[in-house]
Amino acid sequence: MHKIYDYPKSRAAFERALKLIPSGIYGHQGPAEGCYVPVEAFPLYSSKAQGSYLWDLDGNRFIDYMCAYGPNILGYHDPDVDEAAARQRAISDCTTLPNPIMIDFADLLVDTVASADWAFFAKNGNDVTTLAIMTARAYTHRKKIVFFKGYYHGVSPWTQKIDYAGVIEEDVMHNLYVEWNNLEQLREVFDTHKGEIAAVIAQPYMHGNFMDNELPAEGFWKEVRKLCTDEGTVLVVDDVRAGFRLDLAGSDHFFGFKADLICFCKALANGYNVSALCGQEFLKNTVSSMSYTGSYWMSAVPFAAGIACIEKMKRIDCPRLLDEKGRLLREGLTDAAREQGFDLHVTGAPSLFYLRVADDPSLRLHQEWVAECVKRGVFFTNHHNHFINASLSDEDIRETVEIAREAFAVLRERHPL
Amino acid sequence: MHKIYDYPKSRAAFERALKLIPSGIYGHQGPAEGCYVPVEAFPLYSSKAQGSYLWDLDGNRFIDYMCAYGPNILGYHDPDVDEAAARQRAISDCTTLPNPIMIDFADLLVDTVASADWAFFAKNGNDVTTLAIMTARAYTHRKKIVFFKGYYHGVSPWTQKIDYAGVIEEDVMHNLYVEWNNLEQLREVFDTHKGEIAAVIAQPYMHGNFMDNELPAEGFWKEVRKLCTDEGTVLVVDDVRAGFRLDLAGSDHFFGFKADLICFCKALANGYNVSALCGQEFLKNTVSSMSYTGSYWMSAVPFAAGIACIEKMKRIDCPRLLDEKGRLLREGLTDAAREQGFDLHVTGAPSLFYLRVADDPSLRLHQEWVAECVKRGVFFTNHHNHFINASLSDEDIRETVEIAREAFAVLRERHPL
Numbered sequence: 001m002h003k004i005y006d007y008p009k010s011r012a013a014f015e016r017a018l019k020l021i022p023s024g025i026y027g028h029q030g031p032a033e034g035c036y037v038p039v040e041a042f043p044l045y046s047s048k049a050q051g052s053y054l055w056d057l058d059g060n061r062f063i064d065y066m067c068a069y070g071p072n073i074l075g076y077h078d079p080d081v082d083e084a085a086a087r088q089r090a091i092s093d094c095t096t097l098p099n100p101i102m103i104d105f106a107d108l109l110v111d112t113v114a115s116a117d118w119a120f121f122a123k124n125g126n127d128v129t130t131l132a133i134m135t136a137r138a139y140t141h142r143k144k145i146v147f148f149k150g151y152y153h154g155v156s157p158w159t160q161k162i163d164y165a166g167v168i169e170e171d172v173m174h175n176l177y178v179e180w181n182n183l184e185q186l187r188e189v190f191d192t193h194k195g196e197i198a199a200v201i202a203q204p205y206m207h208g209n210f211m212d213n214e215l216p217a218e219g220f221w222k223e224v225r226k227l228c229t230d231e232g233t234v235l236v237v238d239d240v241r242a243g244f245r246l247d248l249a250g251s252d253h254f255f256g257f258k259a260d261l262i263c264f265c266k267a268l269a270n271g272y273n274v275s276a277l278c279g280q281e282f283l284k285n286t287v288s289s290m291s292y293t294g295s296y297w298m299s300a301v302p303f304a305a306g307i308a309c310i311e312k313m314k315r316i317d318c319p320r321l322l323d324e325k326g327r328l329l330r331e332g333l334t335d336a337a338r339e340q341g342f343d344l345h346v347t348g349a350p351s352l353f354y355l356r357v358a359d360d361p362s363l364r365l366h367q368e369w370v371a372e373c374v375k376r377g378v379f380f381t382n383h384h385n386h387f388i389n390a391s392l393s394d395e396d397i398r399e400t401v402e403i404a405r406e407a408f409a410v411l412r413e414r415h416p417l
Numbered sequence: 418m419h420k421i422y423d424y425p426k427s428r429a430a431f432e433r434a435l436k437l438i439p440s441g442i443y444g445h446q447g448p449a450e451g452c453y454v455p456v457e458a459f460p461l462y463s464s465k466a467q468g469s470y471l472w473d474l475d476g477n478r479f480i481d482y483m484c485a486y487g488p489n490i491l492g493y494h495d496p497d498v499d500e501a502a503a504r505q506r507a508i509s510d511c512t513t514l515p516n517p518i519m520i521d522f523a524d525l526l527v528d529t530v531a532s533a534d535w536a537f538f539a540k541n542g543n544d545v546t547t548l549a550i551m552t553a554r555a556y557t558h559r560k561k562i563v564f565f566k567g568y569y570h571g572v573s574p575w576t577q578k579i580d581y582a583g584v585i586e587e588d589v590m591h592n593l594y595v596e597w598n599n600l601e602q603l604r605e606v607f608d609t610h611k612g613e614i615a616a617v618i619a620q621p622y623m624h625g626n627f628m629d630n631e632l633p634a635e636g637f638w639k640e641v642r643k644l645c646t647d648e649g650t651v652l653v654v655d656d657v658r659a660g661f662r663l664d665l666a667g668s669d670h671f672f673g674f675k676a677d678l679i680c681f682c683k684a685l686a687n688g689y690n691v692s693a694l695c696g697q698e699f700l701k702n703t704v705s706s707m708s709y710t711g712s713y714w715m716s717a718v719p720f721a722a723g724i725a726c727i728e729k730m731k732r733i734d735c736p737r738l739l740d741e742k743g744r745l746l747r748e749g750l751t752d753a754a755r756e757q758g759f760d761l762h763v764t765g766a767p768s769l770f771y772l773r774v775a776d777d778p779s780l781r782l783h784q785e786w787v788a789e790c791v792k793r794g795v796f797f798t799n800h801h802n803h804f805i806n807a808s809l810s811d812e813d814i815r816e817t818v819e820i821a822r823e824a825f826a827v828l829r830e831r832h833p834l
Contacts, residue, residue: 013517020523022537022701025515027710046514054513066513071712076512094688095493096471096483096796097463098442100430106437120439123540123690124711134574134583143585155709156573157551165706166551168560170587240712266712271511273540273690273713284439289582292572293444294541295488295657295683296690379513 002376002403009057010044028069028384035209035381041371049076051391054379062379063396067387070241070266073322074312075391081270081308088304099300105307109278112310114253115237115262116278120287122297125240125265126154128277129201131292132261133158135279136199136234139286143174144193146200146233150180150208153201153238180206181217186224190231200228201236204251205348210383212356213348216255225257234283240265240275245351245387247319248310250278254319272305313390319351322388325397326350329388332401340408341417342369354385357411365411372407419793419820426474427461445486445801452626452798458788466493468808471796479796480813484804487658487683490739491729492808498687498725505721516717522724526695529727531670532654532679533695537704539714542657542682543571545694546618548709549678550575552696553616553651556703560591561610563617563650567597567625570618570655597623598634603641607648617645618653621668622765627800629773630765633672642674651700657682657692662768662804664736665727667695671736689722730807736768739805742814743767746805749818757825758834759786771802774828782828789824 014031017024023032025044036042043056052075054064067073074081092099106119122128133145145158153159157171176193178185190197202224206214228235237259239251244267247254252262260283265275273296279287312318330346330353337344343358357366363382370380378400380386434441440449442461453459460473469492471481484490491498509516523536539545550562562575570576574588593610595602607614619641623631645652654676656668661684664671669679677700682692690713696704729735747763747770754761760775774783780799787797795817797803 013520017517017520017523020520020527020535022535022704022707025715026537026705027708027714029513029515029710029715032705033708044514045517046509046512047516049509049512056514057517064513068511068513069712071511072513076509082506089499092463092466092493094485094488094690095463095466096446096481096485096489097461097473098446099464100434100462100474102442103430103434103437106434110437118437118439120443123713124544126544126711127541130573131583137585138583143587155711156547158574160708164708165703166555168554168591170560170590173587174585271713271716273511273716273719275712286582287439288443288449290439291444291450291577291581293446294543294572295486295692296540296688297444298442298446299688299690 002406005043005058005060005375005377007043007056007058013057014044035384037367037382038371041374051075051077052389052393052396060377062377063400064379065386066379066381067389068271070387071271072387072389073244073267073318074270074309075389078270078312080312081272081305084308085272085301085305088301093301094296094299098298101300101303101307102298105303108307108310109276112248113262113278114249115258115280117281118279118284120277122275122277123273123294124154125263125275126156127294128263128265128275129153129159129238129240130156131277131287131290132236132263133199133201134290135261135283135286136236138289139234139283140198140232142196142198144176144197145174146176146178146186146189146197148180148202148206149177150206150211151203152208180214181220183220183223186227190227197231197233199234199236200224201238203238204242204246204255207241207348207352207354207385212345213354213385215348221255221257234260236260237262239263242349242352243267244313245319245322246349248313268309269302269306270309272302274302274306316390318390321390322351325392326353326388328394329353329397329400332397333404336401336405336408339405340412342408342411348385351388352385355380365415369407369411372410373403376403376406378403419823422460422475422477422792422794424460424473424475430474431461452801454784454799455788458791468492468494469806469810469813477794479794480817481796482803483796483798484806485688487804488688489804489806490661490684490735491687491726492806495687495729497729498689498722501725502689502718502722505718510718511713511716515715518717518720518724519715522720525724525727526693529665530679530695531666532675532697534698535696535701537694539692539694540690540711541571542680542692543573544711545680545682545692546570546576546655546657547573548694548704548707549653549680550616550618551707552678552700552703553653555706556651556700557615557649559613559615561593561614562591563593563595563603563606563614565597565619565623566594567623567628568620569625597631598637600637600640603644607644614648614650616651616653617641618655620655621659621663621672624658624765624769624771624802629762630771630802632765638672638674651677653678653680655680659766659769660684661730662736662739663766665730685726686719686723687726689719691719691723733807735807738807739768742809743770743805745811746770746814746817749814750821753818753822753825756822757829759825759828765802768805769802772797782832786824786828789827790820793820793823795820
């Protein structure tokens with residue numbers, strides 16, 4: 001039996017944080033967004049990280065399946081990335097004029113990403129999804145944007161929901177919503193708003209929170225691509241979350257089509273702070289015409305890290321590796337569930353798997369199981385997809401499955417058949 | 418006489434960049450925005466940086482008065498900040514759960530900044546100006562925002578201009594514009610839009626581009642503060658550019674008033690990538706209610722850098738130091754101009770001085786003079802305020818004045834009295 005963790009130091013830190021920081025820890029990394037339920041089962045602060053492991057403030061070690069919510073793709077403290085970054089830091093980082101390593105990084109992205117004829121760098125995923133939408137509006141002289149329900153494209157007002165705090169109706173009045181994989185609805189929206197749709201923006205598959213993740217149906221992307229081309233609409237792929245975990249050439253390439261604009265962040269530099277908008281040649285002049293930049297956007301260290309990260313991902317064939325690890329884990333977890341008579345749904349790509357114990361529509365049983373895993377050292381979350389990183393070992397996976405098995409046994413004892 | 422620089426390697430790099438990156442170098446760091454005129458006089462890429470110096474690709478050394486457009490406040494590669502950052506990097510940076518150093522940084526800001534009861538961290542100045550506006554709208558349930566003409570608050574659609582590419586009328590339809598230091602206009606706008614104004618957003622003084630910078634008139638801020646309080650409007654100070662160069666307690670404190678929300682970025686961590694929104698207690702719950710975060714927002718290294726930066730700025734009384742250096746430089750430059758019969762206007766705070774050779778309304782004479790300075794190793798820009806950093810030595814200032822003098826002499830020879 002594994003030791004059951006508790007978190008007195010994390011709790012004390014959070015109490016202190018609540019006095020100094022709105023909601024203590026905001027956003028998806030904090031307890032307010034509902035991914036950590038029951039919150040008592042989760043540590044809230046980390047003290048250090050290495051490879052596939054995270055240690056909390058109380059010295060508990062976790063196999064970390066959130067990977068900083070994506071950025072950790074090669075393992076925390078990857079030596080190749082860290083060395084390249086340190087080498088650049090000794091020379092320069094944030095300076096008045098950019099270092100030409102920025103051009104090298106753009107060159108590498110254009111060489112790597114199938115739909116990239118150019119690259120534009122920023123800091124947040126949100127910076128580049130926003131630039132994509134502005135580019136689509138500038139290019140088409142249209143206003144309307146099609147979203148797929150369950151989407152997440154950042155926190156700018158244009159991509160928030162009308163009932164969210166601080167959002168006004170004008171921010172979202174040109175947003176149109178259709179169901180994922182529903183071509184009929186999409187066609188209807190194009191018919192109803194003929195000549196008005198600037199962009200369709202979508203993640204490469206539906207990896208929303210609080211829902212089983214859903215891959216594109218056969219022929220879906222081909223038809224979306226065709227509709228956009230026919231209607232003169234810019235097709236934006238938000239690859240912030242899935243980027244480089246499915247295909248180094250872009251998740252659009254993985255699913256057999258070509259985006260007009262594609263947004264990267266997270267896995268781009270193994271945790272160093274950079275995002276990128278890439279796109280096709282016909283949109284380059286439009287992007288050039290925009291007024292868009294930020295204080296740190298040309299810092300050289302993240303470019304060096306990004307180059308080292310992409311080169312290493314190529315060297316180790318990272319997407320294939322992550323897929324293999326993800327499949328091994330999926331098999332182990334579903335077997336462990338079955339042994340105790342539970343039905344664990346594992347959806348989405350193996351490298352970005354979403355978990356749901358399907359025996360209880362209230363999701364409470366699922367939350368109980370996740371809690372028992374976390375308290376034994378496997379960092380899952382309740383209602384967000386997970387991430388595999390390349391440093392995750394077979395031994396890590398074996399230990400994870402063992403803990404999952406123990407957690408299912410606890411669940412079965414608590415809820416007898 | 419100083420050697421005249423040329424830039425063949427910068428030019429070759431820029432040609433390469435144009436193929437891979439929209440406009441080669443976008444935003445204020447590139448030649449498109451008009452701060453580098455004539456562009457031939459300016460290097461476009463840097464190879465390294467140290468203290469107050471920048472080296473370009475061709476090995477030319479510059480005394481850098483742009484300081485990465487603000488972030489460099491202590492000098493490039495400040496040993497105290499770099500050491501604190503390296504220490505944290507060896508432990509952790511971008512991880513699934515935040516490191517409690519985030520709380521320490523918030524604590525230090527709350528302790529340092531007069532109007533800060535709490536702190537919220539992000540990555541761009543733009544992230545926090547946008548959060549400020551969303552917070553004001555959420556708190557007041559109003560839509561309208563008052564800007565001062567000449568403003569710059571980032572690149573989000575809400576703060577761009579209607580004629581900018583990618584901006585739609587709905588983005589800016591609730592924006593109201595008044596002239597800086599014009600209380601009568603401000604009162605009129607409040608009268609006309611009674612009960613509708615969510616926020617007034619302003620830099621602590623007018624440091625716009627292509628205009629002499631203008632300090633607040635006597636009593637201006639006191640009256641703005643009173644109007645906002647009386648009308649239930651949130652007063653947002655955008656201290657992204659001036660922050661910590663006037664007063665470590667905030668530029669509102671420097672000018673004798675208290676903002677409701679204050680935005681920091683740039684000088685916050687000497688070039689490490691972090692921004693902050695600070696504010697008064699009554700707005701904390703509203704910020705807590707927002708959905709607002711990003712992939713790297715809780716990375717620990719910039720927090721460590723920020724703590725070390727603020728502690729050092731306190732230790733050396735940075736604002737006083739920068740003010741003294743700025744005054745010394747201003748005196749030297751205006752004397753050098755006068756010797757050749759030119760009238761150099763130096764406006765704004767000495768630590769953020771704006772330059773204009775006032776003898777020619779077309780600004781071409783000014784551009785010529787700046788070009789002659791740059792080509793001799795003093796990195797000024799034409800139409801943007803400059804920045805002093807703490808590592809700038811008296812010898813640097815002496816050399817700068819000498820070069821400025823030589824440049825004025827060249828100008829006088831070319832344009833005899």
